[in-house]
Amino acid sequence: MTTGAGAAAEPTPSQHVTSIADLVAAIMDMRPTVDHALWFRGQPSETYALLPKIARDPARTVQDIWDRESRLLARFRERSLPYLPAVSASAGLLEQLFSMQHYGIDTRLLDWSENLLIAAYFATSSDRLGDDQANDPDSRPTIWTLDPVKWN
Known part of the structure; x- marks a missing residue:
């Protein structure tokens, strides 16, 4: 799984993690200077753009x-x-x-969560994988991280 800061004021390089412990550690490494909640978005493939x-x-x-x-x-x-x-x-x-x-209707909104584990679920849930990812060994689940205070 890859985690990186997308759409942030200062992009953070992506990191490859292989466990929840690694994921939490990677996020905690980003947090020493952050005193507010970060937003997370999990996607089943790092090749997917952040599009509603x-x-x-x-x-x-x-x-x-x-x-x-x-x-x-x-x-x-x-x-x-x-x-x-x-x-x-x-x-x-x-x-x-x-x-x-x-209710699942197409909108211009893009779901983000303050809960890292919810983002991890959406990134790794096999129900969310399309046939192209299920058959592509190079397709890695991704969690985008956004600092809403820096963004605004």
């Missing part, structure tokens, strides 16, 4: 993505109202997108 689900089809243009999100958002508002009254049209856009993401 709605933007993963390379054939889609930016306009296609916006149009698709608008249609999905309108449909979600219509169909979720009886079941999720808190996610009505009066709710803010981000709250609606969070709910859509939670």
